[in-house]
Amino acid sequence: MASPPSDKKCRLCGSNKLVLAKKSDLTTELSSVNFSITDSHYGQSLDLFSCGDCGFLQNLDTAEIGRYYEGLEDVEYENTREPRGLQAKKILAGLKKYVPAGRLIDIGAGSGILVEKAQRVGYNAVGVEPSVWLQQRAVELKLPVLLGTLPHPDAGTGYDVATLVDVIEHVDDPVGVLLNVKAVLKDDGFLLLTTPDVGSFFAKIMGWKWWDYRIAHINYFNLQTLKLLLDKAGFELVKTSRPNWYFTLSYFLERAGQYLPKILRFKPPAILKKIIIPLNLFDSYEIICRVKKKQLF
Numbered sequence: 509m510a511s512p513p514s515d516k517k518c519r520l521c522g523s524n525k526l527v528l529a530k531k532s533d534l535t536t537e538l539s540s541v542n543f544s545i546t547d548s549h550y551g552q553s554l555d556l557f558s559c560g561d562c563g564f565l566q567n568l569d570t571a572e573i574g575r576y577y578e579g580l581e582d583v584e585y586e587n588t589r590e591p592r593g594l595q596a597k598k599i600l601a602g603l604k605k606y607v608p609a610g611r612l613i614d615i616g617a618g619s620g621i622l623v624e625k626a627q628r629v630g631y632n633a634v635g636v637e638p639s640v641w642l643q644q645r646a647v648e649l650k651l652p653v654l655l656g657t658l659p660h661p662d663a664g665t666g667y668d669v670a671t672l673v674d675v676i677e678h679v680d681d682p683v684g685v686l687l688n689v690k691a692v693l694k695d696d697g698f699l700l701l702t703t704p705d706v707g708s709f710f711a712k713i714m715g716w717k718w719w720d721y722r723i724a725h726i727n728y729f730n731l732q733t734l735k736l737l738l739d740k741a742g743f744e745l746v747k748t749s750r751p752n753w754y755f756t757l758s759y760f761l762e763r764a765g766q767y768l769p770k771i772l773r774f775k776p777p778a779i780l781k782k783i784i785i786p787l788n789l790f791d792s793y794e795i796i797c798r799v800k801k802k803q804l805f
């Protein structure tokens with residue numbers, strides 16, 4: 509699909525001035541495998557269109573994307589529970605300055621890694637997760653993660669904060685998702701989200717080989733389009749930062765190896781699975797924002 513269907517519009521600003529920026533790399537039929545969290549096919553994407561008005565880079569033929577997440581199974585993700593736990597701890601430590609305690613809802617909660625850490629640091633935390641397999645893992649661990657997405661009949665309302673860690677780049681209606689989030693927050697509630705930054709230094713120098721070009725990523729934000737997203741959904745920006753990610757050394761070397769010639773690639777020894785390293789390439793944003801105050805006049 510090289511040209512945008514004529515009825516398609518930019519999902520952020522509604523403009524129909526869409527220009528094909530990158531053709532799809534997909535050679536097989538789309539399936540849940542393409543949407544696994546630990547998908548290692550970096551530098552691949554579906555057709556990406558750039559909006560002539562707001563500049564937002566997006567894929568537009570993914571209306572059925574929800575069902576791929578429902579069927580998602582990802583054993584590798586469970587193997588990375590420890591480094592992802594460290595990442596969640598770090599995110600929560602930063603959040604505490606703005607929301608010291610209270611009710612937290614994690615959207616796209618996976619197997620409940622952030623929910624578990626949030627409970628440990630004093631939040632009353634729940635999660636919502638569309639993958640049956642991942643939600644089942646959370647239930648086995650006795651973590652309160654509901655199956656599905658918002659709006660959810662059992663999620664309730666009145667939350668102090670919602671978290672979306674690397675979620676917004678996956679959804680076919682990012683403004684709608686944030687509006688649903690806002691609906692479960694208190695009037696002065698906070699939102700924390702993280703997402704890759706397509707305007708970052710590494711995204712620019714790596715070009716289309718950048719590791720955050722993935723089949724599953726259908727939205728590519730920079731600071732300008734993130735601000736537009738927040739504005740459309742009725743949030744005001746409080747703070748931006750560059751989050752740390754954590755990997756086992758083994759995972760990191762395996763993934764980084766993809767960028768080396770084949771002859772230089774090697775299978776890292778098992779011992780490196782025990783060593784966890786932080787990494788900050790300044791190519792993701794962590795955004796803390798809050799519900800915009802209602803205008804009285």
Ligand SMILES: [Zn+2]
Binds near residue numbers: 520523561563564
């Ligand atoms: Zn646009």
